Amino acid sequence: GYPASAGWSLLFRLIGRAGGFSPVEIPALPEDDAFRATLSAGATEALTPGHAMLAAFVVRDDEKITLGAQPVEILPNLSTAAASRRADRRRN
Numbered sequence: 001g002y003p004a005s006a007g008w009s010l011l012f013r014l015i016g017r018a019g020g021f022s023p024v025e026i027p028a029l030p031e032d033d034a035f036r037a038t039l040s041a042g043a044t045e046a047l048t049p050g051h052a053m054l055a056a057f058v059v060r061d062d063e064k065i066t067l068g069a070q071p072v073e074i075l076p077n078l079s080t081a082a083a084s085r086r087a088d089r090r091r092n
Helices: 041-045 078-091
Strands: 009-016 024-031 034-037 050-060 063-074
Touching (some): 009 034
Antiparallel strands (some): 009 024, 009 050, 050 063
């Protein structure tokens, strides 16, 4: 493994497809020998719904290891989408 106690850091990179959004770096904070990664509401507002790729890396000193990557689906912001639908109904 790559425990935080051994000096490893965990980093995720979220990459939108077809120019949907600029790559987003998501650092994970150490919790004992594990890590916790979160995105703020403000950070997720900039994400365009659609297909993206999520990659994971561990880093220690000058060593960087790719753990893997997988496709993910960015879903629409439900609160924004609901407000938009209400505004559309009022205009009609």
